[in-house]
Amino acid sequence: MTATGDTGDTQRALSAAMLEDRLDEMLDAVLSIRRSTATAAAALAGLARADQDYACHWIEVIAKTNPELAYHFASHVTAAITRMRREDSDAWIIEAMDTYDKLGLYPAVAVLADAESFAAVRDGQARTATLEASAPMLELFLQGLSGRKLKLAPSERLYTDTTTLFLPARLAVLPTRDANRMLYKIMATHLWAQGWFGTFRGDPRALRAEWERYAEPERAAQLFCALETIRLDACLERELPGLYRELRTLRTEVPAAWKEACAPLAKKGASVDDTHQAVAALYGGALPVAPVYQGIIDVDAVVQAMGERIQQERAALQNALAKLAGGQSHTPPPDARFTVSEEPGPQGEVQLMLDGQLLAAPPDVQNLLQSIFQDLGGIPDEYLVAAGDGGYAPDNEKRAEDVWKGTYHEDGAFLYNEWDHRREHYRKDWCVLRELDVHPVHDAFVRETLRKYAGLSARLRKTFEALRGENAVQRRRKNGDDIDFDALVDALADLKSGRELGDRLFLRSRRIARNIAVMLMVDMSGSTKGWINDAERESLVLLSEALEILGDRYAIYGFSGTTRKRCELYRVKEFAEPYTDLVRARISGIRPQDYTRMGVAIRHLCKRLDQVDARTKLLITLSDGKPDDYDGYRGEYGIEDTRQALLEAKRSGIHAFCITIDHDARAYLPHMYGPANYVLIDDVRKLPLKISDIYRHLTS
Amino acid sequence: MKSRALQPESFLITREPYYEAQGEEISLFEKAYRNLIPVLLKGPTGCGKTRFMEHMAWRLQRPLITVSCHDDLTASDLVGRYLITADQTVWMDGPLAQAVRCGGICYLDEIVEARKDTTVVIHPLADDRRLLPIEKTGEVLAAPAEFGLAISYNPGYQSVLKDLKQSTRQRFVALEFHYPSPDLEQKIVDHESGVGAERAAKLVRFAAMTRNLKGSGLEEGASTRLLVHAAKLMVSGVSAPYACQSAIAQALTDDPEMIAAINELSRSLF
Ligand SMILES: Nc1ncnc2c1ncn2[C@@H]1O[C@H](COP(=O)(O)OP(=O)(O)OP(=O)(O)O)[C@@H](O)[C@H]1O
Ligand SMILES: [Mg+2]
Numbered sequence: 001m002t003a004t005g006d007t008g009d010t011q012r013a014l015s016a017a018m019l020e021d022r023l024d025e026m027l028d029a030v031l032s033i034r035r036s037t038a039t040a041a042a043a044l045a046g047l048a049r050a051d052q053d054y055a056c057h058w059i060e061v062i063a064k065t066n067p068e069l070a071y072h073f074a075s076h077v078t079a080a081i082t083r084m085r086r087e088d089s090d091a092w093i094i095e096a097m098d099t100y101d102k103l104g105l106y107p108a109v110a111v112l113a114d115a116e117s118f119a120a121v122r123d124g125q126a127r128t129a130t131l132e133a134s135a136p137m138l139e140l141f142l143q144g145l146s147g148r149k150l151k152l153a154p155s156e157r158l159y160t161d162t163t164t165l166f167l168p169a170r171l172a173v174l175p176t177r178d179a180n181r182m183l184y185k186i187m188a189t190h191l192w193a194q195g196w197f198g199t200f201r202g203d204p205r206a207l208r209a210e211w212e213r214y215a216e217p218e219r220a221a222q223l224f225c226a227l228e229t230i231r232l233d234a235c236l237e238r239e240l241p242g243l244y245r246e247l248r249t250l251r252t253e254v255p256a257a258w259k260e261a262c263a264p265l266a267k268k269g270a271s272v273d274d275t276h277q278a279v280a281a282l283y284g285g286a287l288p289v290a291p292v293y294q295g296i297i298d299v300d301a302v303v304q305a306m307g308e309r310i311q312q313e314r315a316a317l318q319n320a321l322a323k324l325a326g327g328q329s330h331t332p333p334p335d336a337r338f339t340v341s342e343e344p345g346p347q348g349e350v351q352l353m354l355d356g357q358l359l360a361a362p363p364d365v366q367n368l369l370q371s372i373f374q375d376l377g378g379i380p381d382e383y384l385v386a387a388g389d390g391g392y393a394p395d396n397e398k399r400a401e402d403v404w405k406g407t408y409h410e411d412g413a414f415l416y417n418e419w420d421h422r423r424e425h426y427r428k429d430w431c432v433l434r435e436l437d438v439h440p441v442h443d444a445f446v447r448e449t450l451r452k453y454a455g456l457s458a459r460l461r462k463t464f465e466a467l468r469g470e471n472a473v474q475r476r477r478k479n480g481d482d483i484d485f486d487a488l489v490d491a492l493a494d495l496k497s498g499r500e501l502g503d504r505l506f507l508r509s510r511r512i513a514r515n516i517a518v519m520l521m522v523d524m525s526g527s528t529k530g531w532i533n534d535a536e537r538e539s540l541v542l543l544s545e546a547l548e549i550l551g552d553r554y555a556i557y558g559f560s561g562t563t564r565k566r567c568e569l570y571r572v573k574e575f576a577e578p579y580t581d582l583v584r585a586r587i588s589g590i591r592p593q594d595y596t597r598m599g600v601a602i603r604h605l606c607k608r609l610d611q612v613d614a615r616t617k618l619l620i621t622l623s624d625g626k627p628d629d630y631d632g633y634r635g636e637y638g639i640e641d642t643r644q645a646l647l648e649a650k651r652s653g654i655h656a657f658c659i660t661i662d663h664d665a666r667a668y669l670p671h672m673y674g675p676a677n678y679v680l681i682d683d684v685r686k687l688p689l690k691i692s693d694i695y696r697h698l699t700s
Numbered sequence: 701m702k703s704r705a706l707q708p709e710s711f712l713i714t715r716e717p718y719y720e721a722q723g724e725e726i727s728l729f730e731k732a733y734r735n736l737i738p739v740l741l742k743g744p745t746g747c748g749k750t751r752f753m754e755h756m757a758w759r760l761q762r763p764l765i766t767v768s769c770h771d772d773l774t775a776s777d778l779v780g781r782y783l784i785t786a787d788q789t790v791w792m793d794g795p796l797a798q799a800v801r802c803g804g805i806c807y808l809d810e811i812v813e814a815r816k817d818t819t820v821v822i823h824p825l826a827d828d829r830r831l832l833p834i835e836k837t838g839e840v841l842a843a844p845a846e847f848g849l850a851i852s853y854n855p856g857y858q859s860v861l862k863d864l865k866q867s868t869r870q871r872f873v874a875l876e877f878h879y880p881s882p883d884l885e886q887k888i889v890d891h892e893s894g895v896g897a898e899r900a901a902k903l904v905r906f907a908a909m910t911r912n913l914k915g916s917g918l919e920e921g922a923s924t925r926l927l928v929h930a931a932k933l934m935v936s937g938v939s940a941p942y943a944c945q946s947a948i949a950q951a952l953t954d955d956p957e958m959i960a961a962i963n964e965l966s967r968s969l970f
Contacts, residue, residue, distance in 0.1 A: 136957050137957050137960045137961045137964070138961075140913060140916065140917060140957065140958060140961035140962075141961045141964050141965060143912055143913055143916055144909035144910065144912050144913050144961060144962070144965045145909060145912075145965070146912065147912040149916075185964060189968070240968040240969060241969070241970070242941070242966075242967045242968045242969055242970045243967070243968035243969075473772075475774070486776075486781075489781075489782070489783065489784055490776075490781055490782055492784050492789075493781075493782030493783065493784050493789035494782070496784065496787075496788065496789045497782070497789050679915075680915070682916075
């Protein structure tokens with residue numbers, strides 16, 4: 001029907017008559033004297049050729065399923081594609097076909113007839129921003145603002161407990177998606193500002209106490225929120241003027257009657273007390289409309305979260321101070337006196353002093369001080385008293401010795417020393433360790449993991465292949481691919497000065513033989529149950545695939561146990577063992593067991609590594625935090641023994657690297673892993689994505 | 701056989717290189733130099749190590765000879781080699797031998813990048829023997845009192861394949877560098893670029909934000925050098941957010957989410 005030879009013709013719109021012919025042909029089965037395609041064709045004639053083709057294509061497709069449905073489609077399609085973007089009309093058609101498949105003709109016809117409301121929903125979706133999509137960027141943004149990590153969580157109410165910011169799961173208030181993304185940023189920054197500019201400083205319960213002085217505390221609270229928003233807006237204008245420019249477009253008019261009482265709130269140095277005063281001045285009047293980014297204040301949530309954090313940070317600070325003052329021994333001299341300077345530092349930061357002298361605090365201590373200051377508005381004296389965590393009580397040795405006898409000579413057991421930091425010496429043959437096999441589980445886990453991370457696998461394959469194929473040019477070879485001019489010049493020079501002509505005159509390019517053996521030590525303690533265990537197993541699958549490409553030798557062991565007499569290492573793969581289905585089944589079979597006695601596991605696996613002949617030896621531990629065992633192996637004792645075991649590893653030429661899965665960057669990590677490098681993964685789901693990159697980074 | 705003369709004056713720094721001291725490093729370096737002890741400069745990239753060396757060389761009025769180490773650097777690249785001219789061979793001192801002969805200061809930048817067998821040639825020079833044996837010519841150069849040796853090293857590296865050997869590092873007095881304190885850094889950025897105190901202060905604040913992200917996806921925060929780059933672009937008329945984006949965000953990472961976050965941070969400040 002259409003002239004295919006002439007492109008000019010295919011561009012030109014079809015006339016109503018031509019369209020009617022075509023529609024009649026496709027819809028013949030459902031037409032009658034009273035039912036023609038003339039109206040539909042006339043409407044279609046007004047469209048551009050591309051749209052006409054699009055409509056005809058779909059009429060044809062739908063007619064094959066059901067000509068009646070296609071007839072209805074033909075009569076609505078013009079209006080629909082004029083109203084919607086192509087991707088939306090595609091979705092509308094699919095929706096109608098789906099409805100037909102599931103519910104039959106009439107509901108499907110209804111979908112077609114109501115293209116308008118379908119389009120309206122799609123418009124809403126098009127401008128909707130979701131928290132899920134915005135959160136990764138926002139979390140980094142917030143951490144950049146002040147260093148304290150904040151979590152984001154979806155909630156109907158907009159508020160913060162100072163640890164987590166609660167934001168709507170989706171936002172479609174503003175006309176475009178970009179605008180709604182910006183709104184997320186402004187909401188989050190505003191909640192961050194409550195913490196940073198001292199809305200809750202000191203005792204957050206004081207807020208409620210203030211409100212309760214009024215006849216209607218609820219009203220006072222609402223007024224407070226409105227006025228505090230004005231104060232924080234002014235803070236943001238000063239500190240983040242770029243962001244404020246965006247925020248300003250969303251501000252609501254401050255009522256004329258408020259202007260005077262609000263003036264002090266905009267001044268530099270205004271505090272929450274000024275807001276309370278403004279509340280007193282304005283209580284009783286009507287409330288203006290709140291700007292969209294204004295949240296609410298949940299005093300109870302703040303009290304709870306702040307209480308937990310303050311306790312934790314106080315202990316961490318006192319610990320850190322003990323180390324600062326006491327150096328290696330961790331026992332501070334009794335007269336060491338920490339204070340903070342009256343004047344803040346050049347960036348408004350808290351400045352630590354020891355015996356009246358300014359002290360450059362390491363970044364982790366500085367962050368703690370800052371965080372405590374943010375919560376309390378100062379550093380109370382009792383926080384500045386250096387103290388250990390006292391979590392260690394030496395166990396009853398006599399009884400332990402008794403039980404010891406039974407296991408001492410047992411077959412297949414290895415004995416290891418353990419470091420007692422209090423006495424500064426090793427407890428001899430203190431731990432009994434056995435190697436066991438992981439029970440293999442033949443299921444779909446490995447296959448599914450590979451499918452789940454198919455994209456990632458492909459990318460990893462590429463990068464790792466590139467690593468393997470790295471070419472190195474070897475100079476001064478007896479034979480090779482090219483002449484080494486430097487060597488030749490040297491040789492000629494030698495010859496001229498009466499020496500012999502050397503024969504190492506060639507360049508040879510060769511693949512660098514990677515000579516690396518890596519031991520993977522995986523936490524199988526009870527606390528890894530759930531997410532962490534899954535992530536560990538997925539990571540092992542992905543890393544094994546990568547290591548197979550690289551050709552690095554590797555072994556995998558899980559560690560756990562209960563008490564020093566039952567330390568267990570679970571073999572998943574030994575160095576000499578190929579990566580077989582059995583190994584894959586063992587990875588799948590890794591299950592959480594008991595406790596985390598890290599030192600002895602490190603010592604044993606280092607011994608295994610020692611037996612391998614490789615130029616670079618690497619021990620990678622994967623754990624979920626603090627070492628912990630039933631019989632006193634916790635707190636400082638466990639940390640110090642782990643640290644000691646890592647030091648031993650380093651001395652024997654093994655590079656240790658620790659990957660820790662934890663939400664919080666705990667203060668003890670830098671100390672414990674001091675002799676090793678480490679990385680903190682705060683979201684366990686990211687581990688499989690990151691582990692191969694970490695490995696690549698480590699060994700290239 | 702004749703050796704080519706070196707003009708050490710050409711390495712003399714005649715104008716004072718601008719350097720803001722972070723602490724006692726100037727006097728410590730001077731004291732180490734007077735006591736014939738070599739110096740190891742530790743610190744993140746772009747925090748002023750090279751500038752410090754230029755400044756010290758000027759202060760001590762010694763020529764400065766800098767070698768940027770790379771993994772293809774051989775011992776002869778440092779010590780020297782024979783060259784052929786029309787019909788004779790000529791010995792050509794390498795930078796290290798040059799520095800020893802003229803009593804200059806030799807600065808080996810990024811020493812960990814050099815191969816381990818190259819690094820050991822400095823060993824006899826870096827302990828109290830202060831000798832540089834030149835194998836090819838059979839000469840043993842004794843370093844004069846004016847000769848100074850400094851190496852730099854960035855401990856931020858996590859690759860286990862790149863670590864400084866104990867036998868190397870234990871020959872040096874170590875000076876640790878950090879990014880300058882905020883007010884100092886603001887002064888530096890302003891001085892180097894002429895961007896003005898206000899915008900320099902914002903850049904420094906921005907740098908602090910990126911440094912907050914170190915370890916959470918960024919290997920390193922923005923260095924003073926990057927701030928100077930951004931400031932210079934701004935002085936040439938590039939808008940502040942765009943200058944931050946191209947001179948800083950893109951230089952720090954390729955991760956799109958991280959770049960987006962860093963861009964939001966700079967946009968919120970300017
Ligand atoms: N204390 C300082 N005084 C003056 N300028 C400084 C100072 N610190 C940094 N700078 C500026 O930062 C720039 C980068 O410093 P420099 O090149 O010395 O870094 P670096 O530590 O040698 O880095 P890399 O390790 O990457 O070589 C200098 O060109 C200078 O503009
Ligand atoms: Mg440099």
